[in-house]
Amino acid sequence: MKMELTISTDAIDEAALAKRREMGDGMGAVICFLGVVRGSEGDAPITAIDYEAHEQMARHQFGLIFDAIEKRWPVESVRLIHRIGVVPVNEPSLWVEVVAPHRPEAFDACQFLIDEMKKKVPIWKKPLSV
Amino acid sequence: MKMELTISTDAIDEAALAKRREMGDGMGAVICFLGVVRGSEGDAPITAIDYEAHEQMARHQFGLIFDAIEKRWPVESVRLIHRIGVVPVNEPSLWVEVVAPHRPEAFDACQFLIDEMKKKVPIWKKPLSV
Amino acid sequence: MIIAVQFWSYFADFAGCKKTEIEIENGTTLAKLHERVCEQFPKLAEAKNSTLKAVGVNYQDDDFVLSDGDEVSFFPPVQGG
Amino acid sequence: MIIAVQFWSYFADFAGCKKTEIEIENGTTLAKLHERVCEQFPKLAEAKNSTLKAVGVNYQDDDFVLSDGDEVSFFPPVQGG
Numbered sequence: 001m002k003m004e005l006t007i008s009t010d011a012i013d014e015a016a017l018a019k020r021r022e023m024g025d026g027m028g029a030v031i032c033f034l035g036v037v038r039g040s041e042g043d044a045p046i047t048a049i050d051y052e053a054h055e056q057m058a059r060h061q062f063g064l065i066f067d068a069i070e071k072r073w074p075v076e077s078v079r080l081i082h083r084i085g086v087v088p089v090n091e092p093s094l095w096v097e098v099v100a101p102h103r104p105e106a107f108d109a110c111q112f113l114i115d116e117m118k119k120k121v122p123i124w125k126k127p128l129s130v
Numbered sequence: 131m132k133m134e135l136t137i138s139t140d141a142i143d144e145a146a147l148a149k150r151r152e153m154g155d156g157m158g159a160v161i162c163f164l165g166v167v168r169g170s171e172g173d174a175p176i177t178a179i180d181y182e183a184h185e186q187m188a189r190h191q192f193g194l195i196f197d198a199i200e201k202r203w204p205v206e207s208v209r210l211i212h213r214i215g216v217v218p219v220n221e222p223s224l225w226v227e228v229v230a231p232h233r234p235e236a237f238d239a240c241q242f243l244i245d246e247m248k249k250k251v252p253i254w255k256k257p258l259s260v
Numbered sequence: 261m262i263i264a265v266q267f268w269s270y271f272a273d274f275a276g277c278k279k280t281e282i283e284i285e286n287g288t289t290l291a292k293l294h295e296r297v298c299e300q301f302p303k304l305a306e307a308k309n310s311t312l313k314a315v316g317v318n319y320q321d322d323d324f325v326l327s328d329g330d331e332v333s334f335f336p337p338v339q340g341g
Numbered sequence: 342m343i344i345a346v347q348f349w350s351y352f353a354d355f356a357g358c359k360k361t362e363i364e365i366e367n368g369t370t371l372a373k374l375h376e377r378v379c380e381q382f383p384k385l386a387e388a389k390n391s392t393l394k395a396v397g398v399n400y401q402d403d404d405f406v407l408s409d410g411d412e413v414s415f416f417p418p419v420q421g422g
Binding site: 035051052053054056057058059060061082093094114117118119120121122123124125126 | 350399
């Protein structure tokens with residue numbers, strides 16, 4: 001399984017990511033998920049979220065999750081970008097792509113990846129307001 | 131709920147679609163699904179699939195599915211493109227995007243949409259080989 | 261009255277045409293029309309149990325009563341995606 | 342021996358620092374170190390039950406025995422995405 005992980009303060013460029021995709025002839029399903037910063041946390045309006053990562057550990061934990069996916073589903077590739085630092089409202093903090101032969105495993109692997117990330121990958125949010 | 135449906139012989143331009151996305155401040159999840167033509171049908175290698183649609187009925191049936199989504203989930207927008215005519219191997223025939231406040235409803239609505247499409251929308255495939 | 265009938269996907273190959281017209285009596289149901297079609301196009305009879313039936317843009321049940329001007333479609337299981 | 346300890350997210354605010362060093366005896370477990378940390382930084386004691394603990398890049402259980410050179414992280418529930 002091809003794996004690509006980026007943890008960076010750069011904005012996520014969906015169009016560029018789509019162009020760089022390479023997939024084999026046997027692959028029939030691509031799923032992309034974007035997690036986008038919403039304009040409120042709880043009831044309070046915010047302008048951005050400041051993401052902090054324990055980067056070295058985050059990379060390791062993402063790697064463990066990718067390995068678990070590779071064991072469980074016939075996924076050809078996973079690409080994941082988590083933006084850190086200040087991410088303004090309406091911009092994505094997370095981009096995940098899973099390429100697989102069929103839709104069910106693409107959906108299952110993508111949801112598994114995000115669920116596991118939310119349990120294990122050491123990244124935290126601090127909401128910012130004006 | 132905003133709905134955008136395209137049934138066309140034009141190639142699907144993901145980058146352009148991503149750029150045209152508009153989403154409200156309360157939206158935190160975007161899911162895009164691509165269905166891509168694979169290099170074989172059953173055991174036989176193919177070069178493309180020729181998609182035929184009963185277009186008027188397909189539009190109506192997609193509309194019924196979109197209405198069902200709107201009633202069931204707080205989805206802000208659904209965009210769907212089904213390419214028809216000859217779609218070469220490795221190119222997408224289907225692109226679906228769902229924008230919602232949170233991930234669970236985005237995933238559920240997207241899977242519901244594709245499941246219902248595969249039951250009800252009158253589009254058929256004819257595999258082509260050299 | 262005359263009903264316009266369309267065949268889609270490989271049903272058009274089975275029937276040897278994409279469209280035809282069939283004359284029916286008032287009160288004819290979709291099931292009855294389907295039987296008439298199967299008599300006229302024997303290869304469609306072989307696929308009878310997996311046939312989907314629509315009137316205009318909507319699926320309809322066997323007991324749907326046809327009216328003048330209805331356009332009926334017969335087709336195999338759909339395969340979008 | 343000396344253990345490097347890091348606090349992440351609002352645990353750094355609770356502790357008033359992002360990093361510290363704590364001297365422990367051989368055989369000290371992660372749970373024991375956590376208790377020491379909670380004594381030294383009382384606000385962290387309040388969050389004790391929801392604290393996640395890692396040594397290096399891996400989560401470890403309370404009975405993990407620390408070794409010289411270990412880097413220990415304490416942090417609140419993660420929130421990636």
